[in-house]
Amino acid sequence: MTMRARHVRLWLGELRESVFMSLHAIAVHKLRSTLTLLGVLIGVFSIIVVSTAMRVLEQNVERNLSQLGGSTFAVQKFPPVQFGNRRDWEKYWRRKDITLEQGKVVEEKATLAGAVGVEGRFWSGRVRTIYAKTGPAVALFGETPGSFAAHGWEIADGRILTTPDLDERAAVCVLGAALAKTIFPFGSAVGQPVKLNGIPYNVVGVLAPQGKSLGGLGDNFALIPLTTGLGRYGLRWSGLSILVEARSAIGYADCMEQVRDVLRGVRHVLPGQADDFEIFSNDTLIGQFKSFTLAVRIGVAVVSSLALLAAGVGIMNIMLVSVTERTREIGVRRAIGARKRNIAVQFIIEAIVLCEIGGAFGTLLGVAGGNILAWRMKLPPALPLGGIVLAVILCSVVGTIFGTYPALKAANLDPIESLRYE
Amino acid sequence: MSLIRLENITRCYQMGEETIHALRGVSLEIERGEYVAIMGPSGSGKSTLMNLIGCLDTPSSGGYELNGARVSEMDDNELAAIRNREIGFVFQTFNLLARLNALRNVELPLVYAGVPSGERRRLAREALAQVGLADRLRHRPNQLSGGQRQRVAIARALVNRPAILLADEPTGNLDSKTGEEIMALFVELWRNGNTIIIVTHEEDVARRARRVIRLRDGGIAGDDRHKPASGERAVITPVAQT
Ligand SMILES: Nc1ncnc2c1ncn2[C@@H]1O[C@H](COP(=O)(O)OP(=O)(O)OP(=O)(O)O)[C@@H](O)[C@H]1O
Ligand SMILES: [Mg+2]
Numbered sequence: 001m002t003m004r005a006r007h008v009r010l011w012l013g014e015l016r017e018s019v020f021m022s023l024h025a026i027a028v029h030k031l032r033s034t035l036t037l038l039g040v041l042i043g044v045f046s047i048i049v050v051s052t053a054m055r056v057l058e059q060n061v062e063r064n065l066s067q068l069g070g071s072t073f074a075v076q077k078f079p080p081v082q083f084g085n086r087r088d089w090e091k092y093w094r095r096k097d098i099t100l101e102q103g104k105v106v107e108e109k110a111t112l113a114g115a116v117g118v119e120g121r122f123w124s125g126r127v128r129t130i131y132a133k134t135g136p137a138v139a140l141f142g143e144t145p146g147s148f149a150a151h152g153w154e155i156a157d158g159r160i161l162t163t164p165d166l167d168e169r170a171a172v173c174v175l176g177a178a179l180a181k182t183i184f185p186f187g188s189a190v191g192q193p194v195k196l197n198g199i200p201y202n203v204v205g206v207l208a209p210q211g212k213s214l215g216g217l218g219d220n221f222a223l224i225p226l227t228t229g230l231g232r233y234g235l236r237w238s239g240l241s242i243l244v245e246a247r248s249a250i251g252y253a254d255c256m257e258q259v260r261d262v263l264r265g266v267r268h269v270l271p272g273q274a275d276d277f278e279i280f281s282n283d284t285l286i287g288q289f290k291s292f293t294l295a296v297r298i299g300v301a302v303v304s305s306l307a308l309l310a311a312g313v314g315i316m317n318i319m320l321v322s323v324t325e326r327t328r329e330i331g332v333r334r335a336i337g338a339r340k341r342n343i344a345v346q347f348i349i350e351a352i353v354l355c356e357i358g359g360a361f362g363t364l365l366g367v368a369g370g371n372i373l374a375w376r377m378k379l380p381p382a383l384p385l386g387g388i389v390l391a392v393i394l395c396s397v398v399g400t401i402f403g404t405y406p407a408l409k410a411a412n413l414d415p416i417e418s419l420r421y422e
Numbered sequence: 423m424s425l426i427r428l429e430n431i432t433r434c435y436q437m438g439e440e441t442i443h444a445l446r447g448v449s450l451e452i453e454r455g456e457y458v459a460i461m462g463p464s465g466s467g468k469s470t471l472m473n474l475i476g477c478l479d480t481p482s483s484g485g486y487e488l489n490g491a492r493v494s495e496m497d498d499n500e501l502a503a504i505r506n507r508e509i510g511f512v513f514q515t516f517n518l519l520a521r522l523n524a525l526r527n528v529e530l531p532l533v534y535a536g537v538p539s540g541e542r543r544r545l546a547r548e549a550l551a552q553v554g555l556a557d558r559l560r561h562r563p564n565q566l567s568g569g570q571r572q573r574v575a576i577a578r579a580l581v582n583r584p585a586i587l588l589a590d591e592p593t594g595n596l597d598s599k600t601g602e603e604i605m606a607l608f609v610e611l612w613r614n615g616n617t618i619i620i621v622t623h624e625e626d627v628a629r630r631a632r633r634v635i636r637l638r639d640g641g642i643a644g645d646d647r648h649k650p651a652s653g654e655r656a657v658i659t660p661v662a663q664t
Contacts, residue, residue: 333534336531336534419513
């Protein structure tokens, strides 16, 4: 066998032995170990619970992002993602609703706009045809003709919703590609009847699949004329959105200003007063989310480093007690051939194992805690892999840093003195 | 060549102002396959001498050669390796690790020698069988009698097939009958070719040895070779035990 292989084997054997011994030591001193683990647990929990929650929110933001094209912005009564406090909420609620008429005014007056659409989301529900039935998570939107261009939606089959559809409040719908495929697996959907939450509609068009949907609705939605929807269903709390696509990328900012002026006029906002609506694009969304997450991340970093620092000091104390208690064991090990290094490694590994166990519990609780948010917000659950890797590394670092002093103390004990220790 | 060669060894302890001379110029040779008893009044330096021979301690002055290697000039790591390979310690207080069962206690020196676990287990079983504890492998020290604990300790000392077995008052914590059994085991191990050095206070324990070294005040006061009362071995052959 080569020297190298022998070394590796020696090392692995030692590692296994140390892990075994430390698990043993931890099991023997349950109460003491639990108290020590608590610090690590809290530190890791705060990291994981927040990164899980962030991941959940991120998915939510991505879902919103996928709704807007590159040169499109939207106007809404509420900001698309709320991180604010209660006072902000009340401010948003008191604002006047955005109406279809205001959308029409924007369409007439905003000369820099290429396309203007008005959109409202009604519900998520079940879609049924004679062939198939979907799960209860298909989104239903009301749209105007301009929405298609503003979203960058292209028609694969049939036609888009038209002004006559809106005027007549026609019971027609356009399906997202994925939805069409689910409920009409055998042929074209166009001209077929469907039931959206029990109410019959006729399919007039199917959208082309949207290449990379950023983890959003994944083409699993149906579109009806906005007027039809407003007559039949209540809007969700977020109200209507006006979608505006700028005529050109260069004119984007100007177009946004123009739309802002038009809306201030039509909504009677006095000069000097703040807007009573929100304008946002993908960029502003990302920016808002970034600044929010940065603040939270800094907060968590502070809290968790304090917790881990406290935990580290706790670990060091426990390890020092452990070294004293096991002085004789250290003497025996030295007498039968353990080097200083062997003893040091054993105690450092014990500290790391202790930390990792605390970290594992913290991670489990953190993932569970973070996903409560997902559950409450009806968002899909998330697993923050980056956070978990970070936690594992942090635990090892804390264990190594705070285990080193006790380990060196143990390694440098005089073997004869230790053997005589009562 | 002698297995052990001590040349004018001294060992002093500094206690504040006072210097305690635990050993004052001990010279000694011990051959492979010898059975040596070290006797002497309390405080005469027996344990100090054993610790030096066992490479747990280094002399203040003088030279020590073990198996041809100059131990007195070795560093801490080299000494640890020598203890692991060449020395088997048996203590008065057994010094087993309470949390490990007999098998794992006996395996411990092999862990530090880097023996793979399967081989380790096999050698540890063998050593325990040799001391008559083949049926107590999974017992923890607190589930064993004093005599059985000392047997486990002897198995641990033997498992690396060391050049010397060092025992500092191995029967000190045992009743006389159990002590007898342990001494009989040492004789048996010696017959199988082991080199054994035992510190004892009891004359009848010493009588079993072929050589008795008497210490007084840190110096050698007597070194008698005699025929043991029983168990004379026809030829001293360093046969490797199995
Ligand atoms: N670490 C130490 N510091 C100071 N003095 C020591 C130390 N170890 C031993 N001594 C002294 O060295 C002398 C020899 O001690 P040693 O332990 O070798 O005696 P011993 O012959 O084994 O005695 P006993 O039969 O009681 O075990 C004693 O006077 C003791 O006090
Ligand atoms: Mg002594």
